[in-house]
Amino acid sequence: METLKKDNGIHPSAPEEKIESVGPWMIAWRKFRANRIAVAGLVIFVLIAIAVVLVPMLMGIKVTDYDLNAVNQPPSAAHWLGTDKQGRDCLYRLFLGGRISIMVGIIAAILTVVLGCTIGGIAGYYGGFIDNFLMRFSEIVYSLPFTPMIIAVASVMLWVPQNLKMYTVAFLIGALSWPGLARLVRGQILTLREQEFMQACEALGFSDFSKIFRHLMPNVFSLVIVNATLQMASAVLTEAGLSYLGMGVMPPTPSWGNLMNLARDSEVFKNYPWQWLPAGLMCLLTVVSINLVGEGLRDAFDPKEIQ
Amino acid sequence: MLKYIVKRLLTSIPVLLIITMVIFGVVKSMPGDEVSAYLGPGTRATAVIRQQARVKYGLDKPLPEQYVRWLGRTLTGNLGTSTTLRKPVGEVIGSYVWNTFILNAAALIIALIFAIPIGIRQAVKKGSFEDNFWTVFSLLGISVPTFFFGLVLIFFVGLRIDWMPISGMRDTMLANFGYSSIWQEIGDILLHMILPTTVLAFGTFATFSRYVRNSMVEVINQDYIRTARAKGLKEKTVIYRHAFKNALIPLVTLLGMYIPSLFSGATILETVFVWPGIGKVLIDGINQRDSALVCACLVFSAILMILGNLLSDVCYSLVDPRVKVDG
Amino acid sequence: MSEEIKNTAEPKANNKILEVDNLRVYFHTKKGDSKAVDGNHFDMYENQTLAIVGESGCGKSVTAMSILGLVSEPGEIMPGSKILYTGNGKNVDLAKASDAEIQDIRGNEISMIFQEPMTSLNPVFTVGEQIMENIRIHEDISDEEAKARTIKLLGQVGISRPDEVFNNYPFQMSGGMNQRVMIAMALSCSPKLLIADEPTTALDVTIQAQILMLMNQLKNELGTSIMLITHDLGVVAQVADWVNVMYAGKVVETADVQTLFKNPKHPYTIGLMSSMPSLATEGSRLNVIEGTVPNPVYLPKGCYFADRCKHCMQKCLESQPPVVEFENGHKAACFLYEEAEQKGE
Numbered sequence: 001m002e003t004l005k006k007d008n009g010i011h012p013s014a015p016e017e018k019i020e021s022v023g024p025w026m027i028a029w030r031k032f033r034a035n036r037i038a039v040a041g042l043v044i045f046v047l048i049a050i051a052v053v054l055v056p057m058l059m060g061i062k063v064t065d066y067d068l069n070a071v072n073q074p075p076s077a078a079h080w081l082g083t084d085k086q087g088r089d090c091l092y093r094l095f096l097g098g099r100i101s102i103m104v105g106i107i108a109a110i111l112t113v114v115l116g117c118t119i120g121g122i123a124g125y126y127g128g129f130i131d132n133f134l135m136r137f138s139e140i141v142y143s144l145p146f147t148p149m150i151i152a153v154a155s156v157m158l159w160v161p162q163n164l165k166m167y168t169v170a171f172l173i174g175a176l177s178w179p180g181l182a183r184l185v186r187g188q189i190l191t192l193r194e195q196e197f198m199q200a201c202e203a204l205g206f207s208d209f210s211k212i213f214r215h216l217m218p219n220v221f222s223l224v225i226v227n228a229t230l231q232m233a234s235a236v237l238t239e240a241g242l243s244y245l246g247m248g249v250m251p252p253t254p255s256w257g258n259l260m261n262l263a264r265d266s267e268v269f270k271n272y273p274w275q276w277l278p279a280g281l282m283c284l285l286t287v288v289s290i291n292l293v294g295e296g297l298r299d300a301f302d303p304k305e306i307q
Numbered sequence: 308m309l310k311y312i313v314k315r316l317l318t319s320i321p322v323l324l325i326i327t328m329v330i331f332g333v334v335k336s337m338p339g340d341e342v343s344a345y346l347g348p349g350t351r352a353t354a355v356i357r358q359q360a361r362v363k364y365g366l367d368k369p370l371p372e373q374y375v376r377w378l379g380r381t382l383t384g385n386l387g388t389s390t391t392l393r394k395p396v397g398e399v400i401g402s403y404v405w406n407t408f409i410l411n412a413a414a415l416i417i418a419l420i421f422a423i424p425i426g427i428r429q430a431v432k433k434g435s436f437e438d439n440f441w442t443v444f445s446l447l448g449i450s451v452p453t454f455f456f457g458l459v460l461i462f463f464v465g466l467r468i469d470w471m472p473i474s475g476m477r478d479t480m481l482a483n484f485g486y487s488s489i490w491q492e493i494g495d496i497l498l499h500m501i502l503p504t505t506v507l508a509f510g511t512f513a514t515f516s517r518y519v520r521n522s523m524v525e526v527i528n529q530d531y532i533r534t535a536r537a538k539g540l541k542e543k544t545v546i547y548r549h550a551f552k553n554a555l556i557p558l559v560t561l562l563g564m565y566i567p568s569l570f571s572g573a574t575i576l577e578t579v580f581v582w583p584g585i586g587k588v589l590i591d592g593i594n595q596r597d598s599a600l601v602c603a604c605l606v607f608s609a610i611l612m613i614l615g616n617l618l619s620d621v622c623y624s625l626v627d628p629r630v631k632v633d634g
Numbered sequence: 635m636s637e638e639i640k641n642t643a644e645p646k647a648n649n650k651i652l653e654v655d656n657l658r659v660y661f662h663t664k665k666g667d668s669k670a671v672d673g674n675h676f677d678m679y680e681n682q683t684l685a686i687v688g689e690s691g692c693g694k695s696v697t698a699m700s701i702l703g704l705v706s707e708p709g710e711i712m713p714g715s716k717i718l719y720t721g722n723g724k725n726v727d728l729a730k731a732s733d734a735e736i737q738d739i740r741g742n743e744i745s746m747i748f749q750e751p752m753t754s755l756n757p758v759f760t761v762g763e764q765i766m767e768n769i770r771i772h773e774d775i776s777d778e779e780a781k782a783r784t785i786k787l788l789g790q791v792g793i794s795r796p797d798e799v800f801n802n803y804p805f806q807m808s809g810g811m812n813q814r815v816m817i818a819m820a821l822s823c824s825p826k827l828l829i830a831d832e833p834t835t836a837l838d839v840t841i842q843a844q845i846l847m848l849m850n851q852l853k854n855e856l857g858t859s860i861m862l863i864t865h866d867l868g869v870v871a872q873v874a875d876w877v878n879v880m881y882a883g884k885v886v887e888t889a890d891v892q893t894l895f896k897n898p899k900h901p902y903t904i905g906l907m908s909s910m911p912s913l914a915t916e917g918s919r920l921n922v923i924e925g926t927v928p929n930p931v932y933l934p935k936g937c938y939f940a941d942r943c944k945h946c947m948q949k950c951l952e953s954q955p956p957v958v959e960f961e962n963g964h965k966a967a968c969f970l971y972e973e974a975e976q977k978g979e
Contacts, residue, residue, distance in 0.1 A: 143326055241575045287450035
């Protein structure tokens, strides 16, 4: 009886099934790309980010430009979004404000991640007394009522110069937001620490720093990046609220929050909606897009989610 | 169970103590002159009177001593006097907290009525157009700044509909001249609640519908749902009895966390709608350096936060037969 | 249209309760249709234990799920498939039946137990509630009667102190106990057919034997037919009357259990047998079947087993193998026996 060798094209119909090694990042990226809503969010956010950087530059006006002969003008060809009560161009200030708001979001998110990872990582890695102490500390910060506390502390920090106000706001948000992330990171590290590859690190005599930041952190990275994205969205929101109350970024520096603050003047609110409405819409659009990206990332990193 | 609760409360005491220190420190370092706040706005006081007031209110003592005195008074139930409202702080919180509560509770109920069935439908039809629609809708609810949504509602609805009140909790005229009946009063308050409740309910709906959806999606893929189908149960029974009862576990946990916060104000939203709740009182207090009031409100919120955590753990152990807490 | 194996063996005097004809279940994926079951034919008779054997992914579980209409998106029972249930004087094509018709049969006339007893019971209901629910939806009896019957059933499946276990939650019990509960639930309405999908795979070996004995004993007491889905030939040898061997969505060999073990014909069946550890082969190396099951989206033109087969010939790659019949309904789909058959005729 004739027998055939293995290599003579047994599966003629299946060659397109390529076998390639796909890392977890590649898998996540593919899943993210397949998620149309998340990709739409990313595109919108990138467009907004480009716009807030480029539009004020391309408009060829300066921050200090004003025209007292054209105050509170409705939208027109010269001023697409009208002017405010000092005759400044609202479109220009809208995008300039976007820079500040997004910047605050980014700084606050970075701060949250740095604090959350460091504290959570150290607590989870060392355990025992250090863990107990740090987790108690994070419980305290976590139990502080977030919005009222930020408002109260912001009012204490009135002495900060106007131009540094945005950093204060970002700092405050970050300083009060990290406990959630710290808990997640700690939990993750606690489980990872028990696994074999950590014993291997131990055997190889790596330093604690190297063990925590080079070997454990990459494993919690997906958790962190999702959290950072969502944190950024909520920081943009918090900045808006704070500035709306007049306790965040201070004029003349515009931000979406303090542009909406103009609506507290009932005349501006009723008669000149172009001065505050676009800021709210831009803020909403930005936060939605960031949240869409965050949700998309979460699904993409979730091993249970199969496309 | 009782033992567990008591133990948790006891371990919260040191945490709370440190929180009061932080809060007291922050409030004391708020800018502005506290003595003037005590003497009342616009009072021109001589240096002597100011000094007397400083001694009278204990403001001449070092900060730690002031803290200890304040803590001692607070523990005996004396929360001090609000300098802006000229009333005992306890009384202020006691009355404003209910205004906050009815607003939040109404929003929560409305949100749940919509969030549960919609979240379940989304999970059942995962990936469908309907699911995506509600996903985007609820993301809007999470992403919109509440005060901006409030402003938009006032601008597009409140200013254009005559009978739609846009601020406060009662009609000034009616409140001053007295309501003809309790029903008129309730009707008036309900009318004033429409816009702020809409705003709050939208955000709450968003949070809960996403939660219900995600936990239902998780549950629906479980083996025991297949078993329930294999028994010959109707799809409705499978979803609403077998699946939902499991999805209820995380939901109740979240709800437990949420309930205490019904008493703490939606700070910025209450300011937008001039709703006389805890949040608005707090902001006014901060603006006018009403330290006794601000301290009390912040500590009150912190206590609610801690209670929320405890309550969510307790709820979890109540609904999930697998969880047993022991002291 | 290639030939497909049809199980025609008919234990005398017993009635046919299930007739599966040309069952095809495809999963519609982005890359194309994944043919999980591609032309499955078999019959089942009263008081018979039919074992369906094969590697994971060969379509044996999907076959079971499709009988109860539990195949869900993106899977579809393709048009032309027939699953005729004829037990209890009924005559229902389960492939086309309405939801209500199928729901009436599920748990009542055909019931199922699953591989993972720990996760197959709902964690938030007591085991008693879960068994009672099955009785209450199919029979019009009072709570007390249902409860009494549940406790009796728990006793029948070998649970001591059934009235206490009634109020237990699944997480409070072991896997073996939970599988007994599953069996009690599945048998609570005296079904004509019990489908057991790898019922012992997740259990310890000693517990496995107990569960198998229990199933056998209940089959004899109640006259229930059992469709046993397994990859474990040891289990098959213990309880089955008749065996279908499946490979890549098709039945490749069918025979009664003695014949199959004594005289396996299909190279895949032979491979399975020799890869089974036994005392007889102690000391020698276990045989393994090299290679893997073909991707069900890109099935080859010829015999699906060709690339793993020691006896592969040119024609095996070109067309589907013929079905060759031996004595007593023993059949195999393989070119090896084609000539022998022709000579015999």
